Amino acid sequence: MKRAACYLAPPLICLAVFWRVPFLWFRTDDFAWLTLHQRVHDLPSLARALFHPEAQGTVRVLSDRLYFLILSSLFGDWAAPFRLCSLATWFGALTLANAIGFRLTGSRLAGMAAAILWTTSYVIVVPLAWAAAYNQLLCAFFVLAALYARTRWLDSGERKSLAAEWAAYVLGFGALEITVMYPAAALLYTWCVARRKDSTVFALFVPAAIFGAAYFLFIPRTPSATYQVTADARLFSTVIEYVRLALAPEGVPIRKILATALGGFFVWRLWRRDWAILFGAGWFMLFLVPVLPLPNHISIYYLTIPLAGLAWFFASGLALAWRTNRIAGAASTMFAVLFLAGSVPTINADTEWWLEHTSRMRLLVRGGEEMADRQPTSALILKDVDNELFQTGLQDHPFRLAGIDQVYLAPGSEMGIVAREDLGGVSPFRISTDDCLGLLESGRARVLEVSAGGPLDVTAPYHAALRAEFAATHRGFVDVGDARYASDLGTGWYEPERGFRWMGKSASVELAGPASQAERLYVTGYGGALVTLRFRASGLDLGSLAVRQMNQPFAADFSLPPALVGRHTMEVSIESSSTFRPPGDPRDLGIIFGTFAVR
Amino acid sequence: MRRLVNRRKALVAVVIPAAILAQACKRKKASQLETVEQSANLVSAVQMSDPAASAQLIRGFYPPEASAWRWTMQNFSVALAPPPGAAQKGAKLNFKFNFPEPIFKKLGTLTLNATVNGLKLPPEMYSMPGNYTYSRDVPASALSGNAAAVDFACDKVFPPTGDDRRELALVAVSISLE
Numbered sequence: 001m002k003r004a005a006c007y008l009a010p011p012l013i014c015l016a017v018f019w020r021v022p023f024l025w026f027r028t029d030d031f032a033w034l035t036l037h038q039r040v041h042d043l044p045s046l047a048r049a050l051f052h053p054e055a056q057g058t059v060r061v062l063s064d065r066l067y068f069l070i071l072s073s074l075f076g077d078w079a080a081p082f083r084l085c086s087l088a089t090w091f092g093a094l095t096l097a098n099a100i101g102f103r104l105t106g107s108r109l110a111g112m113a114a115a116i117l118w119t120t121s122y123v124i125v126v127p128l129a130w131a132a133a134y135n136q137l138l139c140a141f142f143v144l145a146a147l148y149a150r151t152r153w154l155d156s157g158e159r160k161s162l163a164a165e166w167a168a169y170v171l172g173f174g175a176l177e178i179t180v181m182y183p184a185a186a187l188l189y190t191w192c193v194a195r196r197k198d199s200t201v202f203a204l205f206v207p208a209a210i211f212g213a214a215y216f217l218f219i220p221r222t223p224s225a226t227y228q229v230t231a232d233a234r235l236f237s238t239v240i241e242y243v244r245l246a247l248a249p250e251g252v253p254i255r256k257i258l259a260t261a262l263g264g265f266f267v268w269r270l271w272r273r274d275w276a277i278l279f280g281a282g283w284f285m286l287f288l289v290p291v292l293p294l295p296n297h298i299s300i301y302y303l304t305i306p307l308a309g310l311a312w313f314f315a316s317g318l319a320l321a322w323r324t325n326r327i328a329g330a331a332s333t334m335f336a337v338l339f340l341a342g343s344v345p346t347i348n349a350d351t352e353w354w355l356e357h358t359s360r361m362r363l364l365v366r367g368g369e370e371m372a373d374r375q376p377t378s379a380l381i382l383k384d385v386d387n388e389l390f391q392t393g394l395q396d397h398p399f400r401l402a403g404i405d406q407v408y409l410a411p412g413s414e415m416g417i418v419a420r421e422d423l424g425g426v427s428p429f430r431i432s433t434d435d436c437l438g439l440l441e442s443g444r445a446r447v448l449e450v451s452a453g454g455p456l457d458v459t460a461p462y463h464a465a466l467r468a469e470f471a472a473t474h475r476g477f478v479d480v481g482d483a484r485y486a487s488d489l490g491t492g493w494y495e496p497e498r499g500f501r502w503m504g505k506s507a508s509v510e511l512a513g514p515a516s517q518a519e520r521l522y523v524t525g526y527g528g529a530l531v532t533l534r535f536r537a538s539g540l541d542l543g544s545l546a547v548r549q550m551n552q553p554f555a556a557d558f559s560l561p562p563a564l565v566g567r568h569t570m571e572v573s574i575e576s577s578s579t580f581r582p583p584g585d586p587r588d589l590g591i592i593f594g595t596f597a598v599r
Numbered sequence: 600m601r602r603l604v605n606r607r608k609a610l611v612a613v614v615i616p617a618a619i620l621a622q623a624c625k626r627k628k629a630s631q632l633e634t635v636e637q638s639a640n641l642v643s644a645v646q647m648s649d650p651a652a653s654a655q656l657i658r659g660f661y662p663p664e665a666s667a668w669r670w671t672m673q674n675f676s677v678a679l680a681p682p683p684g685a686a687q688k689g690a691k692l693n694f695k696f697n698f699p700e701p702i703f704k705k706l707g708t709l710t711l712n713a714t715v716n717g718l719k720l721p722p723e724m725y726s727m728p729g730n731y732t733y734s735r736d737v738p739a740s741a742l743s744g745n746a747a748a749v750d751f752a753c754d755k756v757f758p759p760t761g762d763d764r765r766e767l768a769l770v771a772v773s774i775s776l777e
Contacts, residue, residue: 386662387764412658415765416763416765433657455633456651458653461652464678465641465655465656466657467746468744469657469748471744471748472747472750475716510743512717568717
């Protein structure tokens, strides 16, 4: 009963602390992985999806590729199965950490305490909240499973335990590259904790060496300042930074107290030649080694696996203190409480942040999906996207889930947006007002307003607003064949045809009056008929034009009367001397026009 | 052999229902999308607190804050429907805004210019922070269509600072043609 309670407590406490996790949606890199299955059509494309290096040259077949391929194929963009899978894996890792903690300390309560301390660290927020960081959880599970199997092997000598260690260890390479550090951790355990000379541990270095060589020799990496490998004096400062981050969140003033207490305990145990204490600290350092040469990419969630070592180390102190006397036990428990007091409020705040941001993104993407369901569209214009929403994943193309490839921010709204330059910056999301109106006129775009509550389809009013803006900024020019100028056309025009329009007997357009007497009216058209055209502006005669050549373009210009100078608008009317009706066409056609301009 | 067959049966018994369940779990998503249908009918007054009307904010407005107001950039534009009869008798443009003290402290006096459908309106200078209404008569000749593009321009702007990459000018509350 006590044993079951010890194993159940850490997952239950995890659920209590991370209660928001099952309700989180996706963000950033998740969207790139969620569309991975769209690229699988046959065996070669499946092989490419599984094994082609992606994202800084990683090939995490199990934790990235299969995880997303299987779950997104089965459940689409429903996040709950991803969360349940993450939690289940994490509970497995906690159970293994608990069991290993028991073997390290000889106390079930200390083993449980190690698992509780691990799962109540704010470091775990990202791996549990972010599907793209599932690799941390799965790798933790595999390396702990391998270590647990090693403890069984060393205790019992059963070959199946050794086989289990190898199976978990090799699978770990499909989860995360830092599995290469497992052999060193296994060696440390064998020597310092089990105090055994076990030659089987050395064989573990062979796969690590092969994997390491293949990783560095055969996998190309994109040069990136963020992921630049640097081995210099900054390694030391990076270690210090990770130790600081492991002890408590930024701004929580307990780091120095915890660092002094844990450091003092470590020195004291080494002084007493308790070499087993090296294991927890060694595990922490070993699994940090692969990320230390990345001083430009210090990420808190990289501490997920190293932190298990710190938790065992902490739990060893708790066990020893309680065995010594009650005062020492109470003092050590106070340090554990300090750790929780620093971490749990941060977990609460961080998971709240994740819930708020991923929920906004979910609403936005659902809106896009629904819009595409109602009316297939090739482009989406997003209105009122703020910086936070943009950074929740717009650069990772979430709308590909809805089959929409072209996504733009409403013209001008990119101001204030901070975009990742390595993902292309904000440029791919820019569109000019004219191009945006062109997409709307042709029915190839829809507009989604995302600022308040649920998404709003505002295509119709935004289209009307852009038309008004377009008319106001193109007042001295009208292209009658371009639908964007439709609001400048008066009566007498037929529907546009391939960039031009027929007029009937008479027609009119609205243009800005000339700014000075030097400005003239320029017209272009096409000789679809031989007619004489009379031009007037706001009722004043401008002159006439005889179209003398069939099927040839024509152009003309007219001076404008002084009375029109400075007028905000003038109506230019055209009257044709005759019309004709082609066979089978009910329209009375005058002439074809292209453009009118005042300049 | 029988054990193997039983295992297969067990596997089928688990995998097939799981696959069916998974497909069933691709649940029908509840409708979350509302549509604003007013293609031919823009409104004459845009409140920054009204998400439906915000589609008429063409450019230069940041997303709403406190569901009540919006920061503007140096230049900002809105489309408004001229009120009934405006094509004959004109209308009045009203822009309610706040000139925030931090912006005033940084920029000093600020001049606001406006154009309606390209027609320039008289500018106004603001030499103290506070709440204001920029109000101008718009002649009928500028309001002939069924929509008017209103462009505002401030002569100065608070530049981006630190992590905030936005340029900031005024706090807009409402814009209307009456």
